[in-house]
Amino acid sequence: MVAGPAVLPFRHYVLKLHSRCDLACDHCYVYEHADQSWRGRPLALSEEAAARIADRIVEHTVRHTLGRITVVLHGGEPLLYGAERTRALLSLFRERITPYTKLDFRIHTNAVRLDRDFLDLFAEFAVSVGVSLDGDRSANDLHRRYASGRSSHSRVLSALSLLREPRYRHLYAGILCTIDIRNDPGRVYEALAAEQPPRADLLLPHATWDHPPLRGVRRDEHGPPEYAAWLTAVYDRWAKDGRPFAIRTFDSISGILRGRPSQTESLGLAPAALVVIETDGSLEQADSLKTAYDGAGATGFNVFEHSFDQAAAHAGITARQGGAESLCATCRACPVVEICGGGLYAHRHRAGSGFANPSVYCEDIKAMIEHIERDETRRHAEAAIAPHVGSLRDFDLLASGLGGEDEVGRLGAPQRSITRELVKSVGEQVPPRSPFAAAWQELVRLDQSNPAQLGAVLADPYTRVWAVRVLQREHEAPADDELTRLSELAAATALLSGEAVRLPLHVVDGIVHLPTIGALALGGPARPAAIETRKDGTATITADLTDYEICLAEAAVRADARWLPTRSLRAGSWSLAVQDTDPYRDCHQWPAAGRLSDDEARHWEQCLGEAAAFLEESMPAYPPGLRAGLSTLMPLAPPPAGRDLSATARHAYGAVGLAMPGDGPTLALLLIHEFQHIKLNALLDMYDLYDTNDERRYYAPWRDDPRPLEGLLQGTYAHLAVTDYWRVRSRESAAAQREAAEIQFARWRLHTAEAVEELLRSGSLTALGERFARVMGDALAPWLDEPVGHGAAAAAQQAVQADRGAWQARRQANAG
Amino acid sequence: MPSTLTQSGPQTQVPDVHNLPLGERSEERLSATAAIRERVLRKTGSGVTAAAFQSSI
Numbered sequence A: 001m002v003a004g005p006a007v008l009p010f011r012h013y014v015l016k017l018h019s020r021c022d023l024a025c026d027h028c029y030v031y032e033h034a035d036q037s038w039r040g041r042p043l044a045l046s047e048e049a050a051a052r053i054a055d056r057i058v059e060h061t062v063r064h065t066l067g068r069i070t071v072v073l074h075g076g077e078p079l080l081y082g083a084e085r086t087r088a089l090l091s092l093f094r095e096r097i098t099p100y101t102k103l104d105f106r107i108h109t110n111a112v113r114l115d116r117d118f119l120d121l122f123a124e125f126a127v128s129v130g131v132s133l134d135g136d137r138s139a140n141d142l143h144r145r146y147a148s149g150r151s152s153h154s155r156v157l158s159a160l161s162l163l164r165e166p167r168y169r170h171l172y173a174g175i176l177c178t179i180d181i182r183n184d185p186g187r188v189y190e191a192l193a194a195e196q197p198p199r200a201d202l203l204l205p206h207a208t209w210d211h212p213p214l215r216g217v218r219r220d221e222h223g224p225p226e227y228a229a230w231l232t233a234v235y236d237r238w239a240k241d242g243r244p245f246a247i248r249t250f251d252s253i254s255g256i257l258r259g260r261p262s263q264t265e266s267l268g269l270a271p272a273a274l275v276v277i278e279t280d281g282s283l284e285q286a287d288s289l290k291t292a293y294d295g296a297g298a299t300g301f302n303v304f305e306h307s308f309d310q311a312a313a314h315a316g317i318t319a320r321q322g323g324a325e326s327l328c329a330t331c332r333a334c335p336v337v338e339i340c341g342g343g344l345y346a347h348r349h350r351a352g353s354g355f356a357n358p359s360v361y362c363e364d365i366k367a368m369i370e371h372i373e374r375d376e377t378r379r380h381a382e383a384a385i386a387p388h389v390g391s392l393r394d395f396d397l398l399a400s401g402l403g404g405e406d407e408v409g410r411l412g413a414p415q416r417s418i419t420r421e422l423v424k425s426v427g428e429q430v431p432p433r434s435p436f437a438a439a440w441q442e443l444v445r446l447d448q449s450n451p452a453q454l455g456a457v458l459a460d461p462y463t464r465v466w467a468v469r470v471l472q473r474e475h476e477a478p479a480d481d482e483l484t485r486l487s488e489l490a491a492a493t494a495l496l497s498g499e500a501v502r503l504p505l506h507v508v509d510g511i512v513h514l515p516t517i518g519a520l521a522l523g524g525p526a527r528p529a530a531i532e533t534r535k536d537g538t539a540t541i542t543a544d545l546t547d548y549e550i551c552l553a554e555a556a557v558r559a560d561a562r563w564l565p566t567r568s569l570r571a572g573s574w575s576l577a578v579q580d581t582d583p584y585r586d587c588h589q590w591p592a593a594g595r596l597s598d599d600e601a602r603h604w605e606q607c608l609g610e611a612a613a614f615l616e617e618s619m620p621a622y623p624p625g626l627r628a629g630l631s632t633l634m635p636l637a638p639p640p641a642g643r644d645l646s647a648t649a650r651h652a653y654g655a656v657g658l659a660m661p662g663d664g665p666t667l668a669l670l671l672i673h674e675f676q677h678i679k680l681n682a683l684l685d686m687y688d689l690y691d692t693n694d695e696r697r698y699y700a701p702w703r704d705d706p707r708p709l710e711g712l713l714q715g716t717y718a719h720l721a722v723t724d725y726w727r728v729r730s731r732e733s734a735a736a737q738r739e740a741a742e743i744q745f746a747r748w749r750l751h752t753a754e755a756v757e758e759l760l761r762s763g764s765l766t767a768l769g770e771r772f773a774r775v776m777g778d779a780l781a782p783w784l785d786e787p788v789g790h791g792a793a794a795a796a797q798q799a800v801q802a803d804r805g806a807w808q809a810r811r812q813a814n815a816g
Numbered sequence B: 001m002p003s004t005l006t007q008s009g010p011q012t013q014v015p016d017v018h019n020l021p022l023g024e025r026s027e028e029r030l031s032a033t034a035a036i037r038e039r040v041l042r043k044t045g046s047g048v049t050a051a052a053f054q055s056s057i
C-alpha cells in the first residue's frame, strides 16, 4: 500500500526570505508585472513564520512519507536577509526537518552580495547556489541594473569566480539566464560557457497573450519565429561544442524524446510539485503566475492557519497537475504536447479564457522542438553506436529468479561496455602534463595489442567503483592517488601479456594494487613510486629507493609479508577471487575486513565447498548462473556474534561482500540472496524498470522502515530466492528443523507475494518493470499452494500479521 | 518515440562499445561514452528538483 492520501504532495518549497531586491531588473516578475502583492508584504520573513513553516513541512513530509524535499531560498533578493538571519533559518530547518527526510537547500540569487561569508555559510549547510546572469556585459546590462542605472555585471562575475574556487565549486548549481532576443545568441552562449556552470537555464521572458513578448527583432521572414531562432542558434553552438555543460531546456527535450521524465515545469507533462511561501507566510502557486494578473498566484492559504495538504488540494494547484487532460483543446491535439506540456502555465493566460490556451510562445516551442528532434534524429542515424540488445527470453528467465550460464553470461557484455567507457572517461580527464597521461596512453595501446588480457583485468569489479568515484566529483581534476589506478591497470595487463612498460605509481593506503594479480604492501604515507614490467613476465616496483621484484609465474604462490597475491577459492568447478587488498573494495554497506590470514582463507574455502555442494545437490538450478556471474568474494569485518552479514555494491558487478558465516548452507543462502542483487543491478544498468522520479516510500515486509521503489524491487527479487531456499530446506531437513524451515518458507512466500503486489500497485513501473514483477509473481504462485504443516502455517501467518501491524503502527505514530 | 520492445528483444540503454578501441574519439563514440556516464552516474530523481528554479524565476 502506498503511504499518504491522494493529493500530490509538495516536494519543493520556494521560500521568500526578503521581499525586496537590490537590483531593479525591468523583466522581473515580482516587481514589474501585473501582480503587485509584494507592496503589502513584510520586508523579511519573521522567525515566527520560519518556525511555523518548518513544522508545516514536517507535517506534510511525514504524512506523505517523502524521502527528500528541497527548500529554495528566494526573494526579492534572498541575500538581503543577511548572513546571520540566514544561518538561524538554515539551522532551524535542519534541526526540525532532517529527522524526518533528506533536506536539500538551494538559493537563487542575483549574486551581487555573494561573498566568502555567505559562501562559507552555504558550504556549512550544503546550500547549492543558482545565479542570475543574462549573458555578456551588454546583454546583462540590458536589464540587470541597480535602481541608479549602474551595471551589476562585474559584481556578478566576481561572485561567479568565487563560486568556481575548488572549496565552493560543489555549491555551484548553475546560471539562470533570461532571454532577450535583442542580444546576440552566440555571445550570450559564450558568456555563459566562460563561467563554466554545471548547468544553465535559458528562460523565456514572462509574458501572456495580453502582454505578449517582444517580437520583430532579427526576424527572418522565412525562418522560425524569433524565440525559436534565438534558442536554436544557441542549441547549434552548444551541440557543436560537444554539450560542455547541461542546458536544462535542451536536455529536457532530448530526454523526453528518449522517454525520460521532464526536467522543467514548462516542458512536458510532469506534474508541478512546488509551493511558494511569501514573507508573511501566505502560500502561493508558482511565482511566474504573477505575470498573469494581480493576485494570480494567491491561494488564500497561509502557514499559520492552513496545512500544505490544504494548499495541495487548491484548485489552482491541482489544475496544473492534471497532465494532458487539463490542457486546452489545441494543446491536447498537438503532436508535441508530450514534450511541450502546453508551455509554462503563466504563459497561457489570456483575459477571458484564463489559462485554457496554448502558450504565448507556442510557435516558438514547436519550432524549437522540431529543430532539436531533427538534429537528434540525424545525429542518431549518422552517429549512433547501437546499444546492446537483450532477449526477452533471458529477461523472463532472470525475472523468475534464475538464469543459467548463458543468460547470466550475457549480462556481462553490457557490464564490460560500462566499465570500459568509465575508464575511458577517467583516462580522457588526465591533465596532459600529469605523469599518468602515459598510463592512459599505455592502456589505449595495450587494448590494441592485448585485448583479452586487458579485458580480464577490467573484469575486476572494483575498477568501476574507482571510476565512478572519480567521475562523480564532476569538476575536480582527478588526483595522483586516483590516477595511479590507470598505471596499475596498465601494469597488470602488461604483466599478463608479457609486455614491457614503465609507469609512475602512487602508493595509496600503503599499497600498490595490481588488479587481479595482487598487492604490494609498503605501508607509510601516500607517495610516488614506479613500476617496470618486462617481457619475461617479471616486474620491479620501486618505492623509497628500494626495488621489489615480482614474478608473474610465482606471484600467486609466493606470498610474503609484502607481496599479497589475489587468492582464488576453489570448490569443485567453483572458483571465486578473494578481494581483500583493493583500496576501492570498501564500498559495501558494512566495513571490509583486512587481508585474510592463510587459515581464514582455508576456512572460507571449506565453507564455500559445503555451500557449493548443498546448492549442486539441492538447488541445482542456481549454480550455473552463480558460476557465470559471481566472480569475487570481498570479506567483511566480523559482525557481533550471532549475525550474518552480506551485501552487494551497486557498482561492483560480480562481487559479494560477506562476513564468514557459521556453516555451508547458511553461506549458500547468503550467496543466492546477494546474487539476486547482482543480477538485478546488471538489469537496472540495461533497462529502465521503474520511474526514478517516484520518491514515495513503500511497505517492504522485511523492513521496519518504508523503502524507496528500487529498494522494494531489489528486496522482492532477493526474497524470491530466499523463499525458494526455505522451501527446499523445509523438505530436506531432519524432522527437528523441518518445522522451523517450514515457518520460514510460509512466511517468506507471503511476504514476497505481498511485495510483488505492492510493486504492481505502485503505478511507477515501466512496461518492462511490470513484466519483471509479473514474472516474479508467476514464479511464486505455485509455491503459495504448496502444503506446509498446520502449526507452521499458523505461525507464519502470525508473524506476517505482526510485521505488518508493527509497520502500520509506526506509520500512524509518525503521521499523528 | 523509440520502443524498448523490438522484435529481436529489448534494446538496452547501454551502447555496445565493448569491442571498440578504447582510444577511439569519433563523435559517435564520445556520445556513447557520455550516454554511459550519464546512465551510471545519474542520481535518482535528479530530474525533478529543477522545477523550482524554472518556475520561480
Ligand code: SF4
Binding pocket: A330, A331, A332, A334, A335, A336, A337, A340, A341, A342, A343, A358, A359, A361, A362, A363, A365, A366
Ligand atoms: S503550447 Fe503549442 S506546442 Fe505546446 S502543446 Fe500547446 S499547441 Fe503544442
